[in-house]
Amino acid sequence: MKITTLTRAAFICGLGISLSATVSFAASVTFDFQEKPSGWKRKLSYTHDDIGLTVKALQTNQKNIVSKAKVxxxxxxxxxxxxxxxxxxxxxxxxxxxxxxVFKFDTNVTIESITFSSFRKRDDFSLSGGALAALTDNVVQTYTFTEDYSSNRFDVSALDAWNKKRGKFKASSFKITSITVSTPDPVVKPVPPLTVVPLPAAGFLLLGALGALGLTRRRKRA
Incomplete structure (x- = not known):
């Protein structure tokens, strides 16, 4: 075996190698509004898996005037x-x-689903002023969003629904039991680097001996 190979091996064994890596993952987070009751408040606050959520309410009258409500x-x-x-x-x-x-998060998230309860079939809602969506089940339904909606704020509004039999609009009403979101980008967490092992005294002696051996061989060749 060459001297240089032995020297490198001794150096690596003595000092060790400092490595670091990252682990990427994206997890869904569900905020459950049936977990515990609250009184009527202007704001409700939640934290789940390091994601903060504030819940508020607004009301818009027929004159399009917006004011606060309680949740x-x-x-x-x-x-x-x-x-x-x-x-x-x-x-x-x-x-x-x-x-x-109004669901306000402390970071950008992607909304995955909302679970509704206490509604009548064909009650309508809209997400952040977008196109309305109809609740087609009875009593409870988890509405899964197929498009990628990413933001730190989502507004869920009740909208009048068209009653085909009566030929007129009817008021919609529902409650929300949960909302599920995920981070739009994978969360990257660093892996602690390997502990550097100090070179023991025997390692220095080994390096010295190998160096002397190499010097002796060079002199004989000369």
Missing amino acids: RTDVSSGLGVKAGKGDNNLKIDSKGREETV
């Missing part, structure tokens, strides 16, 4: 809205005024 959660049906003293529905509804729940 509340309960274990039986989830998140609801109270627009004022005369609002006894306690759902997110469009009766007389359009109620909206």
